[in-house]
Amino acid sequence: MAQNVSYLGMIPLLPLIGAAVVGILHLATCKKKRLPDQLYAVLACSTPILTFVLAVKVFFDLNGLPVDGRALTHEVFTWFEVGEMNISMGFLADPLSSLMLLFVTFTASLIHIYSIGYMAGDESFAKFFAYLNLFLGSMLILVLGNGPVVMFVGWEGVGLCSYLLISYYSEDRSNVLAGNKAFIVNRIGDFGFVLGMAFLFWAIGDSGFDYISLKTNAHMLAPATVTLVCLLLFVGATGKSAQIPLYVWLPDAMAGPTPVSALIHAATMVTAGVYMVARFSFLYVHVPTVGLIVAWTGILTALVSAIYGMFQNDIKKVLAYSTVSQLGYMFAGVGLAAYSAGIFHVFTHAFFKALLFLGAGSVIYALHHEQNIWKMGGLKTKLPLTYKTMLIGSLALAGCPPFSGFFSKDEILYSALASGHTGIWVVGVLVAGMTAYYTFRMIFVVFHGSPRDAHAYEHAHEPPAVMTVPLVILAIGALFAGFLNLPSLFGGSQQVTHWLAPSLAEHAHEASHSIEIIAIAASVAAFAIGIFIAYRKFGKGAEEPVYSGFSSFAYHTFRINELYDVLFVRPYKAIGSAIGNLIDAHVTDGPVQLIVWFYRQFGSTFKLLQVGYVRVYAIYMIIGLSVMSYLLTQSFK
Amino acid sequence: MIHDYLSLSILLFCLGILGVISRRNVFTVFMSVELMLNAANLAFIALARLHENMDGHVLAMLVMAVAAAEAALALAVVILLHKHTGKVDTNVFSLLKG
Numbered sequence: 001m002a003q004n005v006s007y008l009g010m011i012p013l014l015p016l017i018g019a020a021v022v023g024i025l026h027l028a029t030c031k032k033k034r035l036p037d038q039l040y041a042v043l044a045c046s047t048p049i050l051t052f053v054l055a056v057k058v059f060f061d062l063n064g065l066p067v068d069g070r071a072l073t074h075e076v077f078t079w080f081e082v083g084e085m086n087i088s089m090g091f092l093a094d095p096l097s098s099l100m101l102l103f104v105t106f107t108a109s110l111i112h113i114y115s116i117g118y119m120a121g122d123e124s125f126a127k128f129f130a131y132l133n134l135f136l137g138s139m140l141i142l143v144l145g146n147g148p149v150v151m152f153v154g155w156e157g158v159g160l161c162s163y164l165l166i167s168y169y170s171e172d173r174s175n176v177l178a179g180n181k182a183f184i185v186n187r188i189g190d191f192g193f194v195l196g197m198a199f200l201f202w203a204i205g206d207s208g209f210d211y212i213s214l215k216t217n218a219h220m221l222a223p224a225t226v227t228l229v230c231l232l233l234f235v236g237a238t239g240k241s242a243q244i245p246l247y248v249w250l251p252d253a254m255a256g257p258t259p260v261s262a263l264i265h266a267a268t269m270v271t272a273g274v275y276m277v278a279r280f281s282f283l284y285v286h287v288p289t290v291g292l293i294v295a296w297t298g299i300l301t302a303l304v305s306a307i308y309g310m311f312q313n314d315i316k317k318v319l320a321y322s323t324v325s326q327l328g329y330m331f332a333g334v335g336l337a338a339y340s341a342g343i344f345h346v347f348t349h350a351f352f353k354a355l356l357f358l359g360a361g362s363v364i365y366a367l368h369h370e371q372n373i374w375k376m377g378g379l380k381t382k383l384p385l386t387y388k389t390m391l392i393g394s395l396a397l398a399g400c401p402p403f404s405g406f407f408s409k410d411e412i413l414y415s416a417l418a419s420g421h422t423g424i425w426v427v428g429v430l431v432a433g434m435t436a437y438y439t440f441r442m443i444f445v446v447f448h449g450s451p452r453d454a455h456a457y458e459h460a461h462e463p464p465a466v467m468t469v470p471l472v473i474l475a476i477g478a479l480f481a482g483f484l485n486l487p488s489l490f491g492g493s494q495q496v497t498h499w500l501a502p503s504l505a506e507h508a509h510e511a512s513h514s515i516e517i518i519a520i521a522a523s524v525a526a527f528a529i530g531i532f533i534a535y536r537k538f539g540k541g542a543e544e545p546v547y548s549g550f551s552s553f554a555y556h557t558f559r560i561n562e563l564y565d566v567l568f569v570r571p572y573k574a575i576g577s578a579i580g581n582l583i584d585a586h587v588t589d590g591p592v593q594l595i596v597w598f599y600r601q602f603g604s605t606f607k608l609l610q611v612g613y614v615r616v617y618a619i620y621m622i623i624g625l626s627v628m629s630y631l632l633t634q635s636f637k
Numbered sequence: 638m639i640h641d642y643l644s645l646s647i648l649l650f651c652l653g654i655l656g657v658i659s660r661r662n663v664f665t666v667f668m669s670v671e672l673m674l675n676a677a678n679l680a681f682i683a684l685a686r687l688h689e690n691m692d693g694h695v696l697a698m699l700v701m702a703v704a705a706a707e708a709a710l711a712l713a714v715v716i717l718l719h720k721h722t723g724k725v726d727t728n729v730f731s732l733l734k735g
Binding site for chain 2: 606607608609610611612613614615616618619622
């Protein structure tokens with residue numbers, strides 16, 4: 001049924017080749033005369049663009065197939081065969097992965113191009129692009145993998161690249177620590193993922209461990225196993241997609257260069273958890289309780305990080321918390337079995353959040369690496385194009401109709417209301433208001449009012465076209481992407497939902513238009529209230545607030561990092577040093593030392609025989625010969 | 638008759654052993670070793686006569702040749718040792734003491 005097409009293997013391979021070529025050229029020449037940056041730029045940017053072309057081809061090939069047979073597969077080679085476990089390095093493109101493929105390669109291409117401008121003049125320009133290409137290759141393996149194991153390869157690959165790129169400016173120790181934190185926190189999540197995979201294999205792995213076989217055999221699973229597997233996989237998702245309790249790494253990940261924040265920590269990698277839950281929708285749909293846990297975790301993460309976002313001073317931190325918050329929405333969507341709504345939010349979010357981060361990047365670039373919003377102000381006149389595109393991104397993020405974020409967020413909130421989870425819906429609407437507030441707080445403080453730092457303001461200038469053109473393209477996406485899934489209320493036909501339907505085990509919520517209108521009215525009202533409060537407080541210029549009481553507590557993110565430090569990090573270190581100093585030195589090393597002592601005693605006993613005098617050795621020889629002769633004569637008798 | 642020869646041979650051999658293990662002078666030790674070799678030669682010759690074949694004679698000649706070679710080598714070693722330490726006392730050379 002599934003069609004075998006060989007070009008599928010090329011899609012992840014191209015960026016990996018790009019990474020290898022750029023990386024080797026860089027390593028070979030960095031000690032001597034450097035090759036021109038333009039060469040690296042062309043090499044590194046060509047691969048995402050080529051993969052985008054291939055992604056479009058995948059889309060049209062799938063579109064040409066009948067609805068229930070929309071799957072392209074390609075098995076490149078058998079990876080390993082152990083007992084009953086037969087894992088092949090194979091790829092699968094179905095409607096879900098093709099949608100992911102399209103926006104991942106699209107945003108990646110734009111961000112690669114943008115990076116040419118942003119990273120210009122950087123010491124290790126080529127290294128940066130090699131990492132970016134490596135990231136893209138891993139991400140495409142993650143998206144296209146035909147089973148959990150291949151997905152896990154990509155999953156770890158993107159984690160590695162995330163680590164490498166967070167610690168990119170490695171001269172600064174705090175950046176390295178941020179990279180370590182991201183890596184370690186992700187390990188905790190990966191542990192859950194691996195365990196979940198192991199349980200799944202243990203239960204139904206014998207008859208094939210790719211999505212298609214798993215889907216057919218899912219009915220053989222015991223309900224308890226499904227619950228366990230889904231919970232463990234979700235632990236993996238909380239790590240990668242920065243949900244409670246493992247979200248702490250994402251705000252710190254902003255230490256990386258801004259294009260990295262846009263590509264990895266906003267548009268693509270962090271949505272891997274949502275993609276994974278949607279991928280395993282054939283399991284999650286059977287355990288609504290786990291779904292509810294997922295949804296509540298998501299919406300609470302959205303709430304908590306929106307509160308943090310309202311009190312941040314760093315432009316990238318504001319966006320980081322808004323990313324965590326939007327990821328929370330996505331999990332609320334997929335948790336409530338509205339998989340297509342969650343994935344659609346992933347899709348639109350990629351456009352507007354990449355846009356916002358790149359816009360923030362061009363502000364930071366214009367102000368020579370100033371990130372504190374209270375040192376900006378009035379930049380509207382100096383950076384008109386950046387202002388306009390960021391305004392579009394902000395409106396999309398805040399959920400203003402008819403921008404893309406409005407449709408996707410609204411669909412999640414609508415499914416919460418329609419499926420009767422009023423609590424989630426209420427929190428969701430509240431978060432929508434808060435999102436509008438903190439987004440426009442940022443816009444007003446950065447672009448409106450009077451300049452707070454006259455010197456920086458004077459020197460600010462619009463970045464080159466290589467950076468602004470991607471902004472404009474993404475702005476167009478942020479503006480119109482929502483129309484791809486226009487609900488029937490507005491005369492649309494929900495094309496994305498229908499496109500995704502064969503990949504997802506989704507039951508459509510049939511609800512009246514009246515509930516839909518209530519949901520829309522509530523979120524538009526929340527948006528309006530949020531933006532109104534932001535305008536009243538910051539619209540006409542405001543001074544940097546002094547945080548005290550609750551706001552100080554929220555500025556310090558509820559002291560969660562300190563709490564984790566006390567609860568986990570310090571006990572862990574204490575246990576480590578206890579093991580090192582006590583158990584290892586005395587318990588583990590004891591028997592070893594005992595054996596050493598025994599041999600030493602044994603040796604020093606025999607040492608007494610070695611007196612060193614020739615005469616004594618002669619006596620030994622005679623004794624030996626005598627004994628031998630005696631034994632010989634005995635044996636001849 | 639043969640007992641007398643063999644008894645003499647054993648006596649000489651034991652004297653040699655006694656000399657090797659009790660004396661400290663390198664030359665005395667060396668001479669004792671030669672005594673042991675000659676005790677063995679005596680036993681070879683006596684037994685060769687008893688059995689009336691030449692094997693024992695051959696071996697005795699071989700032992701003499703080896704003894705001559707060994708004497709040349711051993712005396713050279715002794716001279717070197719004496720050059721190093723100025724002594725010919727075996728107790729001085731006890732580097733192998735554990």
